[in-house]
Amino acid sequence: MPENELQADSILYRIKERQLLTDIYISCKTGEIVGLLGRNGCGKSTLLKIIFGTLLTDNKHIRINGQVYPAPYKQKNLLAYLPQQDFLPATIRLNKIVDLYFYEPEKKEAVKQNERVQKLLNNYPNQLSKGELRYFELLLLLQLDVKFLLLDEPFSGVEPLYAERIEELLNSHLGTKGFIITDHDYRSVWRVSNRIILLANGACRPVTHEQELAEWGYIPANDFS
């Protein structure tokens, strides 16, 4: 299995008077799902965009296999990013989106033959349920030859059954990819991740016991009473 490593450190980010990110270190290897949790507005999406390279900041250090990349998204085959908002064109049917997305027939087929997607191919993205759309978006990104995927709220609005399907999808690509995921469905994140990082007060803190999430005020303490 190819072993790649993504490391992001020394990230500082300020919004007006507020120092949002102060002391970031986060890493991910092939075969890992790193779950990034944190309260609303703590900077999770901001951090993912900085790692991807589309959000600029004065200070950051993104390395992949030891090499520094100021804008990883500009490189072929490094990172892909699932934004929080739907990103597919509303006026193009899924069938056509798949054709536009991939040049290689085997990649087109991998998406089109998927049993959950097959029946939706003639629909437009806005005719899909939230769960169906998230599943389709992920399936597209997973076919990309990238080393790491940054997923912002892959479980958002997704019923438990689709959350399970999404977990299966991620697990089926762990042989070649690593994932950093963030979502407020913290139970799904907890279940699917190998490691959990809590973003609080601008810094990333490793969390090993669910109880720590309560101690940091991310979940109610009475979840453990």
Ligand SMILES: Nc1ncnc2c1ncn2[C@@H]1O[C@H](COP(=O)(O)OP(=O)(O)OP(=O)(O)O)[C@@H](O)[C@H]1O
């Ligand atoms: N373009 C912007 N202009 C001003 N403030 C912004 C902008 N984008 C984000 N922010 C602020 O930065 C903070 C972090 O936003 P971010 O979206 O990274 O948080 P988050 O942890 O992903 O939140 P959520 O869990 O609600 O998605 C928030 O307080 C937000 O209001």
